[in-house]
Amino acid sequence: MNTKPDTTRGTHLRVDCTADADGRIVFDLPSTATDGPPSPQLLLRLRPKKGQPEKTVHVLDLEPAHDGRLLAVLEPQPALTEGRWDLYLLPEPGAPRRRLRPGLRDLRALVDGRLRDRPSPVAVRVPYVTKDGYLAVRAWLRTAHAEVEGIDVTDRSMTVRARLHGASLAEGAAVRLRLRGGDGTVRNPELRGGSDGRAFSFVVDYPDLVADDATRPGVWDVSVRTRSDGGPAPIRLGRLLDDVADRKEIFVYPTAVVGTAVVRPYYTVDNDLSVEVTRV
Template structure:
């Protein structure tokens, strides 16, 4: 297999992609003369070697462009997957830039009932302008459906997927790096045992230190649908087209006892609360 030099230039190595509600992603290379296979690489942690690769075999579409489909199976491991074109088996792989991204089918993700395992995929553009896929893979998940913020508290509405609330269920706020320090809130459960809400009093999260900050991560204790056992499930928001929510969804802050308290989404789109005295 060969690749037209002009088509293989960095500027032309682009692919359109379309995501559907079931997790399937279709890639369509914009360079008509490009050939080869698509390679998805799970981005390794800094200093670690890459370990997981996934190859896709494209086929010519009606317009002559190569199209490759990432099916629902196998499930992608949780993390960030970079997308490459592999022109030939021994040729250097070339990272792909994004063309059109049709993610409309992802917008109603919060309206469906997800079963275990919860597998979410969102194509996105990296900071340096390349195409990647953000994947989440969890046994169960608690999806945030709304957050109401006051000057002293926040009330979160959420729904479980792949789990139901356990008898005596509790929302736990764990102090990051706090050696097991927790605050517990009793949730208000809906009749189906999956929807719930809870209110967090910010005053419970502010420490007595004059400086420094505290980060609290939110979990709910529930029963896994796959194992039937009680487990702690991270609370966050995954079911839409936003791969990186942290810098986009900025929630209001409140000042409590000299500390600035603000709920926020982490780099993994999980919900946490920062209490900052700096």
């Protein structure tokens, strides 16, 4: 298979996609995307980290539809490795691959994804448009996940409502805010569990995050431990179960001034919940 990119043509080739609630994505290309009878394919490439070689690809056959268009179906299984997957067209065997621009993206089935309980492992896929205008798929794959369902912010605290997917709360469950940097500093706000063993809430008092040193900046990562007996690793809180692939610059919460520090909750580049403390 020739996976060398084509830098001279196909920069405006567009593909429609439709996602369903089960994780299936249907890609739809015009029949003019290829120029002959050979069987075309759709290539999904897991974007490597900077400076690393390309390692993981997933290939889908493009089949003709009744209206002459070409369809490729990404089934829910196997689950995609967590990361960002870029899309390319392979017009024929041995031909250079062609990057694909987004057409229509029907993601309506993903909007209320948090309303449906997910089993373990929790696999999520969201088609999105990259910063340079191409179509890609954002994938998450986690043993369990704690979905943030709401955050209420005041000038002294934040109240978080969340729900577990792929796990349940047991005796000794606890919320943990851990300060990045390796010194082991942790805060444990009181966890209030729901009757179903999955829903929970907690309040983070901002002064507790700056009590040791109000001038020290830092980031607190938010997670929940489902029991106290040294079982599964803490589960990160985040917002994954909808149609938003990158929410860091979209969901922006108010800041609060506490002494000589500024505190604000935010979503990381992985859509996980953290709290940032900076100097005034």
